[in-house]
Amino acid sequence: xxxxxxxxxxxxxxxxxxxxxxxxxxxxxxxxxxxxxxxxxxxxxxxxxxxxxxxxxxxxxxxxxxxxxxxxxxxxxxxxxxxxxxxxxxxxxxxxxxxxxxxxxxxxxxxxxxxxxxxxxxxxxxxxxxxxxxxxxxxxxxxxxxxxxxxxxxxxxxxxxxxxxxxxxxxxxxxxxxxxxxxxxxxxxxxxxxxxxxxxxxxxxxxxxxxxxxxxxxxxxxxxxxxxxxxxxxxxxxxxxxxxxxxxxxxxxxxxxxxxxxxxxxxxxxxxxxxxxxxxxxxxxxxxxxxxxxxxxxxxxxxxxxxxxxxxxxxxxxxxxxxxxxxxxxxxxxxxxxxxxxxxxxxxxxxxxxxxxxxxxxxxxxxxxxxxxxxxxxxxxxxxxxxxxxxxxxxxxxxxxxxxxxxxxxxxxxxxxxxxxxxxxxxxxxxxxxxxxxxxxxxxxxxxxxxxxxxxxxxxxxxxxxxxxxxxxxxxxxxxxxxxxxxxxxxxxxxxxxxxxx
Amino acid sequence: xxxxxxxxxxxxxxxxxxxxxxxxxxxxxxxxxxxxxxxxxxxxxxxxxxxxxxxxxxxxxxxxxxxxxxxxxxxxxxxxxxxxxxxxxxxxxxxxxxxxxxxxxxxxxxxxxxxxxxxxxxxxxxxxxxxxxxxxxxxxxxxxxxxxxxxxxxxxxxxxxxxxxxxxxxxxxxxxxxxxxxxxxxxxxxxxxxxxxxxxxxxxxxxxxxxxxxxxxxxxxxxxxxxxxxxxxxxxxxxxxxxxxxxxxxxxxxxxxxxxxxxxxxxxxxxxxxxxxxxxxxxxxxxxxxxxxxxxxxxxxxxxxxxxxxxxxxxxxxxxxxxxxxxxxxxxxxxxxxxxxxxxxxxxxxxxxxxxxxxxxxxxxxxxxxxxxxxxxxxxxxxxxxxxxxxxxxxxxxxxxxxxxxxxxxxxxxxxxxxxxxxxxxxxxxxxxxxxxxxx
Numbered sequence: 001x002x003x004x005x006x007x008x009x010x011x012x013x014x015x016x017x018x019x020x021x022x023x024x025x026x027x028x029x030x031x032x033x034x035x036x037x038x039x040x041x042x043x044x045x046x047x048x049x050x051x052x053x054x055x056x057x058x059x060x061x062x063x064x065x066x067x068x069x070x071x072x073x074x075x076x077x078x079x080x081x082x083x084x085x086x087x088x089x090x091x092x093x094x095x096x097x098x099x100x101x102x103x104x105x106x107x108x109x110x111x112x113x114x115x116x117x118x119x120x121x122x123x124x125x126x127x128x129x130x131x132x133x134x135x136x137x138x139x140x141x142x143x144x145x146x147x148x149x150x151x152x153x154x155x156x157x158x159x160x161x162x163x164x165x166x167x168x169x170x171x172x173x174x175x176x177x178x179x180x181x182x183x184x185x186x187x188x189x190x191x192x193x194x195x196x197x198x199x200x201x202x203x204x205x206x207x208x209x210x211x212x213x214x215x216x217x218x219x220x221x222x223x224x225x226x227x228x229x230x231x232x233x234x235x236x237x238x239x240x241x242x243x244x245x246x247x248x249x250x251x252x253x254x255x256x257x258x259x260x261x262x263x264x265x266x267x268x269x270x271x272x273x274x275x276x277x278x279x280x281x282x283x284x285x286x287x288x289x290x291x292x293x294x295x296x297x298x299x300x301x302x303x304x305x306x307x308x309x310x311x312x313x314x315x316x317x318x319x320x321x322x323x324x325x326x327x328x329x330x331x332x333x334x335x336x337x338x339x340x341x342x343x344x345x346x347x348x349x350x351x352x353x354x355x356x357x358x359x360x361x362x363x364x365x366x367x368x369x370x371x372x373x374x375x376x377x378x379x380x381x382x383x384x385x386x387x388x389x390x391x392x393x394x395x396x397x398x399x400x401x402x403x404x405x406x407x408x409x410x411x412x413x414x415x416x417x418x419x420x421x422x423x424x425x426x427x428x429x430x431x432x433x434x435x436x437x438x439x440x441x442x443x444x445x446x447x448x449x450x451x452x453x454x455x456x457x458x459x460x461x462x463x464x465x466x467x468x469x470x471x472x473x474x475x476x477x478x479x480x481x482x483x484x485x486x487x488x489x490x491x492x493x494x495x496x497x498x499x500x501x502x
Numbered sequence: 503x504x505x506x507x508x509x510x511x512x513x514x515x516x517x518x519x520x521x522x523x524x525x526x527x528x529x530x531x532x533x534x535x536x537x538x539x540x541x542x543x544x545x546x547x548x549x550x551x552x553x554x555x556x557x558x559x560x561x562x563x564x565x566x567x568x569x570x571x572x573x574x575x576x577x578x579x580x581x582x583x584x585x586x587x588x589x590x591x592x593x594x595x596x597x598x599x600x601x602x603x604x605x606x607x608x609x610x611x612x613x614x615x616x617x618x619x620x621x622x623x624x625x626x627x628x629x630x631x632x633x634x635x636x637x638x639x640x641x642x643x644x645x646x647x648x649x650x651x652x653x654x655x656x657x658x659x660x661x662x663x664x665x666x667x668x669x670x671x672x673x674x675x676x677x678x679x680x681x682x683x684x685x686x687x688x689x690x691x692x693x694x695x696x697x698x699x700x701x702x703x704x705x706x707x708x709x710x711x712x713x714x715x716x717x718x719x720x721x722x723x724x725x726x727x728x729x730x731x732x733x734x735x736x737x738x739x740x741x742x743x744x745x746x747x748x749x750x751x752x753x754x755x756x757x758x759x760x761x762x763x764x765x766x767x768x769x770x771x772x773x774x775x776x777x778x779x780x781x782x783x784x785x786x787x788x789x790x791x792x793x794x795x796x797x798x799x800x801x802x803x804x805x806x807x808x809x810x811x812x813x814x815x816x817x818x819x820x821x822x823x824x825x826x827x828x829x830x831x832x833x834x835x836x837x838x839x840x841x842x843x844x845x846x847x848x849x850x851x852x853x854x855x856x857x858x859x860x861x862x863x864x865x866x867x868x869x870x871x872x873x874x875x876x877x878x879x880x881x882x883x884x885x886x887x888x889x890x891x892x893x894x895x896x897x898x899x900x901x902x903x904x905x906x907x908x909x910x911x912x913x914x915x916x917x918x919x920x921x922x923x924x925x926x927x928x929x930x931x932x933x934x935x936x937x938x939x940x941x942x
Contacts, residue, residue, distance in 0.1 A: 014675065030672075030795065061693075061799070063685035064746055065677060069663045072677045080682045082794040091794040093670070095677035106745070109689070124675050138676040 007132050012249060014136040015240045017052035017119055019090055028089040052090070053137065053240075054203075056149040057083040057117050060091065062109050064101075071125035074190055074502040077101040079109075083117055083140055097122055097139040098146065098175045098189050100488065116143035121199045121240055122191040126502045133227055135236070139191060146175040146486040148475050152203075155210030157322035164273040165327035165461065167285060167320040168209020168470065171433045172200035173313035173420050173481050176488050178495040181308070183394065185421025187495045188293050188312040190502045194223040195233045197314035198291035201426070202241045205287065205316035208474040209323075216243040216318065217283035218254040218275055222264025222290045222425040227501075229345055232257045237289065261341055262390055263451030264425040265290025265315070269459060270331050272319040285320040290425030297349035298496060306352055309393050311421020312499070315429035325467040326436065326445065329460040332373035334365060341452030357392075361454050366390065366400050369456035370448045377460055381405035384460070385443040388431040390450035391417035397431075413438065414447075419482040432461075434478040441465040548638040549771035549778040550939070551764050552581035553897040558759035558885025559727040560655045566595075566602055567614050569760035570651045573893070577647075577762040581774055589643040591621040592630035594650040595889035596928075600664050601657045626650070627761060627892030628926040628935030632784045634765050644770050649762040652887030661756055668929035670792040683793050683930045684832040685748055690799040691838065695849030706747065708856035709833040710737035713751045713882055715862055716830065720879025722909040725894070727757055727885030752833045757885035761893020763900075777904045782921070783816030783938035785809075791932050804934025805842035805925060812923070812936040820844050821869055823938070824919035825902045825912060827895035829927045830880040839925055840866070843936070845873060864912065874912040874919070877902060895924035896937065903941045 012018070013031055020029045022036035023046040029036075036043035062081035065072070072078075079096040097120055101107060117140035124134035143149045173186040174197075188197070198221050206213055219241075221234040234255035238244070244253030258264045265288050272286035291314030296306035340361040343350035366389055374380070381387075387406040389397040394417055401411040414431035423430055428449040435445055441463050448458040471477075490498065554576025556569050570593070578584065593611060598604040608621040624630045627650040634648045654661050666674040669683070688709075692698065697705050714734055720726035732751060740749030771778035787807035790796050797803070813820060826843070830836035840851040845868045858866050865872040878884045878898040881891060899922035901907040912919065926935045 010671070010675065014672070030792075061686045061689050063682050063689065065679055065682060066744065066746070067662075067679065067681075068677060069666060069674070069679055070660060071663065075677065078677060080677050080679070080686075082686060082799070093673045093676040093678055093792075093794050104745070113689075125677070134675075136675050138672065 004132055007134055011135050012239070014124070014138060015121060016242070017092070017137050019050045019052055021048045021050050022046065023048050028086055030090050030092050052085050052119060054152040055085055055119070056143055057085045057119065057140065059112055059115050059117050059140070060084050062096070062112050064107050064109070071127070074126050079107065079112065081140070092138060094138040094140045096141065097191055098141045100490070100494070116149065117141065118143050118147055118149045120147070121196055123193060123196065123502055133195070135195070146484055150207050150475055152207045153210060154212045155323070160322050161324040161327060161464070163327040163329070164277045164319055164321050165324035166436070167211055167318045167322065167324055168205050169315065169317045169433055169436060170201045170204025170206075170208055170474070170476070171313065171315045171426070171430050171478055171481070172197055172204055172476070173311070173423070175486060176490050176498060178492065179489050182418070183421070184419050185310065186312040186423070187490055187498050188501070190498045192293070192312070193227055193501055194225045194291045194293050194314070195227065195236055197293065197312065197426070198223065198233065198237050198289045198316070199240050201291060201314035201316035202237055202287060202289055204474070204476055205318050206241065208470060209318045210470070210473065211285050211318050211320065213242050214245045215284040216253060216287050217281070218272065218286040219243050220256055220258050220265070220268040220272065220286070220288045222258040222260070222268060222288070223292050224259055224261055224264065224424055225293045225295050226257065226259070243287065260455065261452035262392070262422070262424045262427050263449040263455060263457055266428050266447070266449035266457050267333070267451070269317065269319070269457070270328070273328050276320050284322065285318050287316055287318050289314060289316040290429050291315070292424035292426055293499065293501075294422055294424040295343070295350055301349070303349045303351045305354070306350070309417070309422045311423045313420055313423040313426050313430065315426040315433055317429065323466050324464055325470055326461040326463045329462050330373060330377050331457060331459045332369050332376060333455065333457045334368045334372070335455035336365070338454040340454055361452065362390070362392065362396055362450050363400055365454050365456035366448050366450050367404065369458035370404055370446065373446070373458040373460060379460070381410070383444065384446045385410065386413060386435045386439065386445045387411045388414035388428060388435060388445065388447040390428040390448065391415065391431060392422050392427070394418050416478065416482070430478070436463070436467065437471070437477045437479065439463050439467060441467055545768070546639045546641050547768040548635040548765055548781040549768050550781065550896065550900055551766055551771050551774045551778055552577040553761070553763050553893070553900045554578070554580065555725055555761040555890070555894055555897050556759050557725045557727070558757045558887055558894065561653070561758040562655070564758070566598060566604065566651045566653045567610070569653070569758065570649060570762070571614065573649060573760040573762035574647065577764050581764045583645065583764060583774070585615050585617060587645050588617060588619060588647050590619050590634070590637065590646045591617070592624065592634040592646060592648045593621065594624040594627050594630045594892070595652055596625050596668070597652065597654065597664055597888065601653050601661075625889065626926055626928050626933070626935065627763070627890065627896065628924065628937055629786065629928070629933070631763065631765070631781065631892070631896065631937060632786055632935065635781050635784050638765060638767050645764070645766045647762060648765050648893070649760065650890035650893045651760040652889040653758045654756045654887060655758050658756070668932070672792065681748065681753060681832070684753070684834045685746065687799060687838065688747055688834045691834070691849075694800050704856055705852040707734065708852040709748070709752060709837060710734045711862070712830065712833040712836050712855060713737050716876050716880040716882040718862070719877050719910065720883030723878045723884060726879045726883050727755055728879070728883045748832060748834065754831045754881035754886035757887040759885055759887035759890045759894070761890045761897055763893055763896050777941060779900050779903050779939050779941050781937060782818065782940045783812035783814070784936070785811035785815060786933060786935045787811070789932055789934070791929065793930055801838055801848070802842050802927070802931035802934055804927070804931055805839060805936065808934045808936040809843045809925070812938045816938040816940070818921055818938065818940070821871055822921045823923050824872065824914055825874040825877060825899055825922035827878065827898050827922070827924040828876055828880065829891070829925055830876060830882050831886065831927070833882070836876070836880065843925060872914055874902070877907065877910050877912055892924065892926045892935070895926065896939070899924055899939050903939060
């Protein structure tokens with residue numbers, strides 16, 4: 001059993017790659033140091049706390065590991081490296097991740113040396129199923145491949161809006177895909193899970209919005225593939241992204257996990273918006289994340305039919321009243337206790353009540369929420385520019401969009417399930433991101449989520465001109481990830497192995 | 503009465519040859535000059551009167567206590583001393599608490615020997631010997647046991663993870679293995695000295711020849727783990743099979759074993775034996791645990807400091823040393839250590855090895871002189887039970903200096919060597935030890 005106090009300290013330093021800089025001589029150290037070895041006692045109290053989380057490093061030296069230590073066996077083969085930061089002031093050990101090295105494949109190490117790398121937040125190594133999951137950011141990917149380096153620059157807010165709305169967003173899916181039956185689905189690398197996707201999405205949303213992480217007062221993390229039955233993952237997200245002011249080693253943020261099948265995140269949009277709108281909250285921003293390593297039993301087993309559609313990824317939305325890119329104009333939610341999809345506590349994979357999934361579940365709730373919202377706001381289908389529906393498979397969202405009277409050019413932009421699979425809690429928010437990636441100012445977007453169990457949330461959003469000005473800050477958008485030349489396709493058995501994690 | 507000029511010159515050379523910051527240079531110089539002069543302690547000069555060891559390798563059926571008993575009994579027999587003569591014990595082991603759930607090893611040894619004398623546990627025989635020498639020199643004790651035990655094969659399936667305990671935890675968390683630093687050092691070395699193309703192939707062959715040479719030496723060592731001749735082709739094919747620059751034959755094995763040394767002062771030694779071997783110089787130095795964070799990724803600064811201090815203490819010249827036991831945990835370590843000790847210029851040891859090994863006749867040629875290196879087979883072939891390894895190195899130099907090495911005996915101009923040294927590490931260059939032995 002790993003020792004939890006050690007886990008706390010290691011992940012506190014390692015997740016964020018905390019480092020120190022001497023204010024007197026400028027010498028830098030990996031980890032937190034109270035004084036500089038160069039300057040001695042006079043530097044006490046003069047050490048500046050820095051971290052390498054948003055930095056890019058340089059791969060100095062590397063070697064192939066194909067006989068790992070026991071806890072890294074599931075990685076099989078990987079590149080181990082010395083990575084330097086800040087022109088060599090700091091050098092750390094690290095491994096390259098997001099690489100499947102085939103047995104017998106020649107690796108040109110000198111081709112890797114000297115290249116830029118980006119630290120990635122990942123699972124550290126394997127542990128037994130009862131242990132706390134260790135994490136670290138001493139995992140790196142090449143900056144000129146799937147995941148580019150992006151600066152995180154905090155922007156001073158320019159304008160306050162009347163209504164709260166979306167201030168920034170980020171969507172993250174992994175580099176790996178499985179291509180079957182005309183569908184591509186995102187597959188996590190073996191060291192990824194719902195938590196790492198949540199952090200990645202949140203990081204991209206902060207980069208996109210330019211919002212100061214210390215001003216985010218609440219974070220909701222919605223997932224149904226939480227690797228813990230008991231233990232929040234929002235706490236990890238809050239700590240890694242340093243949400244809220246840090247005091248001592250505690251973040252001044254309210255972090256909460258939410259769960260309602262595929263609407264665990266979209267359900268919280270209105271809560272986040274309401275919270276930042278509440279005058280006494282003093283809270284400038286709230287973040288809503290939906291992330292899943294969507295669960296499915298192997299094909300041929302009970303619940304295995306889900307295995308044809310599940311994806312991997314996360315989306316994060318920051319809500320506030322400043323520099324809004326899409327204001328929320330209204331919403332409608334509905335719920336019924338319809339058991340179409342569930343997983344008991346002790347079970348590994350969810351089951352699927354086949355006869356419930358269509359009419360009495362998905363269609364009934366999506367239809368209800370959407371029509372009620374349209375009635376409430378007195379809208380016709382032609383009044384909105386885009387319609388986004390939850391996408392458990394490629395057929396359902398098209399069928400409901402047609403039934404509700406929307407035209408292909410209103411809903412087709414949002415259809416992403418063919419590219420990433422059903423990312424569960426991240427699913428309809430991914431569709432929304434695809435629309436926001438290309439919408440113009442003053443356009444209306446109607447989005448309706450669906451969560452098994454069952455319920456739907458329908459929102460009407462209106463974009464602002466800031467949508468366009470912020471767009472350039474987001475390199476890693478939907479199109480970038482869907483059409484990336486570095487996507488790697490895996491076969492079914494590799495997909496199952498990666499999905500199972502380390 | 504001593505000539506320190508060589509040690510001082512070496513200190514100067516070390517400082518000038520490294521790419522160290524001004525700060526580190528100052529630290530290094532201070533370290534080298536820090537060691538006290540020891541002329542006043544001559545009457546208590548530490549001397550080895552007997553040595554003992556077990557065969558290294560897998561001792562499936564033997565507990566750790568059986569191994570140390572075997573080593574001690576051999577040394578005891580040679581010296582004629584009974585355990586009751588021991589005034590203190592300095593024992594080393596690296597992993598007994600992990601491999602054999604033995605925490606307070608001193609108590610365990612007390613129980614075995616029924617002795618209640620002071621006992622201390624260190625992590626290497628060199629460290630134990632260093633501490634014991636200080637105690638003998640200061641006159642606190644006159645007869646002590648120095649020894650080491652290791653039982654690594656009892657954790658065969660987990661020992662590579664255990665070995666990472668000797669390194670920075672971050673390296674382990676990043677997926678490091680016991681081999682990666684050796685490989686990274688080799689790449690850093692080739693880069694720094696611009697060795698590429700044909701030269702790089704020659705360097706790689708030189709490293710292969712280090713392993714071949716050490717296996718050849720071990721053929722004559724009845725205690726060695728591997729008494730088996732290997733060829734360059736074996737080394738190369740193991741590398742090809744693992745798709746790496748270093749393969750199975752480039753690394754020392756996992757071993758069990760024990761070693762024992764009986765240390766007295768000069769006066770007692772002369773009564774016990776006609777051929778005492780003196781510990782003329784012993785020194786250690788420390789480097790960062792975190793290898794990537796070290797100033798120099800191509801060499802071991804701890805060895806450089808330790809050899810300078812040990813030479814200064816011994817008052818001999820580096821070139822007086824004829825036989826050296828180096829800590830060849832990998833072939834890279836043997837090559838780099840040849841430079842760190844000062845036998846070869848930086849970036850050139852591979853040429854010296856290569857030039858010599860192609861037509862190997864038992865020694866390297868440095869500075870126009872013969873240097874016999876790892877005559878017992880080194881860690882590569884003799885075995886590397888960490889806590890006992892240094893004892894096997896002392897065992898070998900002791901035998902060579904006394905002309906008792908049998909088939910392995912090396913000679914210069916028909917005479918057994920007068921001075922020899924052992925060089926040991928704890929971790930990947932984190933602790934560096936050099937011990938200089940000499941005879942009358």
